[in-house]
Amino acid sequence: MFTRDIYIARRQKLKETIKSGVLLFLGNELSAMNYVDNTYTFRQDSTFLYYFGIDQEGLVAIIDLDEEKEIIFGDELSIDHIVWMGNLPTLKERADQVGAETRPSGSLAEALKGRKVHYLPPYRPEHQIKLANWLGKSLNEVDSGVSEEMIIAIGEQRLIKGVEEIEQMEEAASITADMHLAAMRYAKPGMTEAQVAAKVREVALADGNDVSFPIIATINGQTLHNHYHGNTISEGDLFLLDTGASNKMHYAGDMTRTFPVGPKFSEQQKDVYTIVLEAFYNSLNILKPGINYKEAHFAACETIFEGLKSLGITKGDTGEAVANGAHALFMPHGVGHLLGLDVHDMENFGEEYIGYAGEKKSSQFGLKSLRLGRMLKPGFAVTIEPGIYFIPELIDLWQAESKHGEFINYAKLADYRSFGGIRIEEDAVVTDSSYKVLGKPLAKTIQEVEMERAKAF
Amino acid sequence: MFTRDIYIARRQKLKETIKSGVLLFLGNELSAMNYVDNTYTFRQDSTFLYYFGIDQEGLVAIIDLDEEKEIIFGDELSIDHIVWMGNLPTLKERADQVGAETRPSGSLAEALKGRKVHYLPPYRPEHQIKLANWLGKSLNEVDSGVSEEMIIAIGEQRLIKGVEEIEQMEEAASITADMHLAAMRYAKPGMTEAQVAAKVREVALADGNDVSFPIIATINGQTLHNHYHGNTISEGDLFLLDTGASNKMHYAGDMTRTFPVGPKFSEQQKDVYTIVLEAFYNSLNILKPGINYKEAHFAACETIFEGLKSLGITKGDTGEAVANGAHALFMPHGVGHLLGLDVHDMENFGEEYIGYAGEKKSSQFGLKSLRLGRMLKPGFAVTIEPGIYFIPELIDLWQAESKHGEFINYAKLADYRSFGGIRIEEDAVVTDSSYKVLGKPLAKTIQEVEMERAKAF
Numbered sequence: 001m002f003t004r005d006i007y008i009a010r011r012q013k014l015k016e017t018i019k020s021g022v023l024l025f026l027g028n029e030l031s032a033m034n035y036v037d038n039t040y041t042f043r044q045d046s047t048f049l050y051y052f053g054i055d056q057e058g059l060v061a062i063i064d065l066d067e068e069k070e071i072i073f074g075d076e077l078s079i080d081h082i083v084w085m086g087n088l089p090t091l092k093e094r095a096d097q098v099g100a101e102t103r104p105s106g107s108l109a110e111a112l113k114g115r116k117v118h119y120l121p122p123y124r125p126e127h128q129i130k131l132a133n134w135l136g137k138s139l140n141e142v143d144s145g146v147s148e149e150m151i152i153a154i155g156e157q158r159l160i161k162g163v164e165e166i167e168q169m170e171e172a173a174s175i176t177a178d179m180h181l182a183a184m185r186y187a188k189p190g191m192t193e194a195q196v197a198a199k200v201r202e203v204a205l206a207d208g209n210d211v212s213f214p215i216i217a218t219i220n221g222q223t224l225h226n227h228y229h230g231n232t233i234s235e236g237d238l239f240l241l242d243t244g245a246s247n248k249m250h251y252a253g254d255m256t257r258t259f260p261v262g263p264k265f266s267e268q269q270k271d272v273y274t275i276v277l278e279a280f281y282n283s284l285n286i287l288k289p290g291i292n293y294k295e296a297h298f299a300a301c302e303t304i305f306e307g308l309k310s311l312g313i314t315k316g317d318t319g320e321a322v323a324n325g326a327h328a329l330f331m332p333h334g335v336g337h338l339l340g341l342d343v344h345d346m347e348n349f350g351e352e353y354i355g356y357a358g359e360k361k362s363s364q365f366g367l368k369s370l371r372l373g374r375m376l377k378p379g380f381a382v383t384i385e386p387g388i389y390f391i392p393e394l395i396d397l398w399q400a401e402s403k404h405g406e407f408i409n410y411a412k413l414a415d416y417r418s419f420g421g422i423r424i425e426e427d428a429v430v431t432d433s434s435y436k437v438l439g440k441p442l443a444k445t446i447q448e449v450e451m452e453r454a455k456a457f
Numbered sequence: 458m459f460t461r462d463i464y465i466a467r468r469q470k471l472k473e474t475i476k477s478g479v480l481l482f483l484g485n486e487l488s489a490m491n492y493v494d495n496t497y498t499f500r501q502d503s504t505f506l507y508y509f510g511i512d513q514e515g516l517v518a519i520i521d522l523d524e525e526k527e528i529i530f531g532d533e534l535s536i537d538h539i540v541w542m543g544n545l546p547t548l549k550e551r552a553d554q555v556g557a558e559t560r561p562s563g564s565l566a567e568a569l570k571g572r573k574v575h576y577l578p579p580y581r582p583e584h585q586i587k588l589a590n591w592l593g594k595s596l597n598e599v600d601s602g603v604s605e606e607m608i609i610a611i612g613e614q615r616l617i618k619g620v621e622e623i624e625q626m627e628e629a630a631s632i633t634a635d636m637h638l639a640a641m642r643y644a645k646p647g648m649t650e651a652q653v654a655a656k657v658r659e660v661a662l663a664d665g666n667d668v669s670f671p672i673i674a675t676i677n678g679q680t681l682h683n684h685y686h687g688n689t690i691s692e693g694d695l696f697l698l699d700t701g702a703s704n705k706m707h708y709a710g711d712m713t714r715t716f717p718v719g720p721k722f723s724e725q726q727k728d729v730y731t732i733v734l735e736a737f738y739n740s741l742n743i744l745k746p747g748i749n750y751k752e753a754h755f756a757a758c759e760t761i762f763e764g765l766k767s768l769g770i771t772k773g774d775t776g777e778a779v780a781n782g783a784h785a786l787f788m789p790h791g792v793g794h795l796l797g798l799d800v801h802d803m804e805n806f807g808e809e810y811i812g813y814a815g816e817k818k819s820s821q822f823g824l825k826s827l828r829l830g831r832m833l834k835p836g837f838a839v840t841i842e843p844g845i846y847f848i849p850e851l852i853d854l855w856q857a858e859s860k861h862g863e864f865i866n867y868a869k870l871a872d873y874r875s876f877g878g879i880r881i882e883e884d885a886v887v888t889d890s891s892y893k894v895l896g897k898p899l900a901k902t903i904q905e906v907e908m909e910r911a912k913a914f
Contacts, residue, residue: 035799083851085683124488201662226542393539
């Protein structure tokens, strides 16, 4: 459990890394949808949750390294609010539970005056405005004044998941598996993608959780950034579901399955699925401390390129093809990313600090979309999510210039033009010697998936 | 249907009201949840939808009254985007469908330079920042520089719903009724509030719609701003569900029902329910052109005060009690609000312009929460939502000072302390002679509600 001591220890560790100044933690506000008082579901800032744990809007916290104080700035509810909101724990009570003191929000600007203030890159515009006001800076100065020292210190700390966090991530992954299982047992020809997505969302919400990112639920798996749910699904289609739970403590799950809309995969679908599944295992099995995550990426790329040879789609030397990026016609994305409180953990900190830790990122098509390219340590949590896609727009683009013609049989691709895409994804944490997959098992082989699909009919 | 001509005609009407300068319409952006690229569901700005209809992020439009131009500023997708997003209609194609021309987003600032620019009150911080940049103003100057002329002209236009809008609102209300019906037939003792709310959300999402505001689904109906869904529901509890659909065109429904968690209402619950239902009808029946909406509010307040007399809770002259605000112990909110593209239609424009149109708003407890207090015209769409609540914190507060002691039997209230709250709400549009309730009929009488509840058991 997330005891008072855990929050105190987390802040203590951070205090041992940065020695002076004020560390500023901006909690989130409610975000307006179509007018100020009609808001999206509140999501607290992940770093605020990590160090101060209070899941409530309108708070800002500081760790004052010079004065040795840990203070949450915020206001208690008035009696008017209590009448409308009910009797809630006071802010002081909540702050006590995480070992911090409280002060009225109006006293924050004064507390920052003339101090060296460290802050993380703001990802919401209201944070930019607040920082500008508190620090007497322009908005541009706010953006350029972020603390590299704070980014790195917090990044390194949040990267290593504690046992209490892995417990939460196991739960998030298990809820995610339940969401997938519900879809597999529910989807039928004639439904819309929206109906399946709605069922998935229901499972997430019913137990007080929600989704960690917008649901991808599509018969056009080849369209990678696809949040359209308007298609009717038919026998013969592949259904790609990429979804994850955000559990009550806001840890993220993120899994993908691809299943036939009918009860069975076609032979062509089985061929490609088998390659993706092999790529998944070959990539996953790379994970261990001391290995660069890029190796897991390349393992998937090579398996995919090699596998597609057996279908007559690719040709030539696999190592050379992957080094040149020819496989990226079929898998233009990276094999996975960091996972934690954020589904792309700490993405707002900047990939150069977190995903790459100063290592140079490739600009090659495909590889440039890999979000993690650093040495793994025990406690890193990652996804593994290889895929094979037949993207007509991309095929046409490459074919027009015979790109990587020595590695790709473009003529053969005509048979796959309307294939769609397949992706398989799970979540794992790096252990002392290898890795552990998170969450309860979920149908993954062709046989397992078809067994679950049979229950929908 | 929403033809090109409708959008042209809407803009034409606006152009006849405001004669010079540039009218600026800020479309919305995707809003960051926990980092820039993990976003909430996109919600286009309602006024942008009304005049320009394009449901896509990253757009800004102007009506240049001096140059007689109607331009949407935005950028076409690059081939990179098409690879990831699929082949979508171009911006130019979409703009053609609403009769506007397009220009690259980068040319907007130039188009505004040195012009008299009218804009509406910004309700998202990124809009404040953009306006400050485009207009060379400080954020404070942006807030104080909104165009009263534009607010009033658009307000008066959007207030009168066209036939094509009423069609959409009928649909939104019917989906809303389906959401309620699903809950009534699903909720059972032992479930959590979250399970019921999740079912409601599923119904909204399954047909490609969503909710128009966060779902209130609670056994603590007396807590008015209640979005907590963590309670387990039990025989004897009342379940208050206040929810609405936002349909594909983003018109809002907003209905409330209160039903017993067991199959039947208790006698005490029936007594109070009967009063609320009577208040609902007495308020609804007031609606017609030329009447001030306050009359509908007072009709509900008087029915409630009068009805509670029969239970021994209130006493004295009803007219005097309501004039003094004594009823507000039981109904501290207003009887309803405007409805349209926004569930509180145009709330971001400012109540003084829209809900009250210059009429003075009361500061009396209860009445100060009434969001609409002006004369009704044909085409106004409103909710009617009276309720009776027993709010322990408020009862204690008033009782301690014997507030309105001549009208309230505080001793009697002990029997109702854990009663909770009941609200009944429907949507209606003012017609030429009276009103029309929107959407398909939904169980509302005690008998009808108990019939639906029987299906859950």
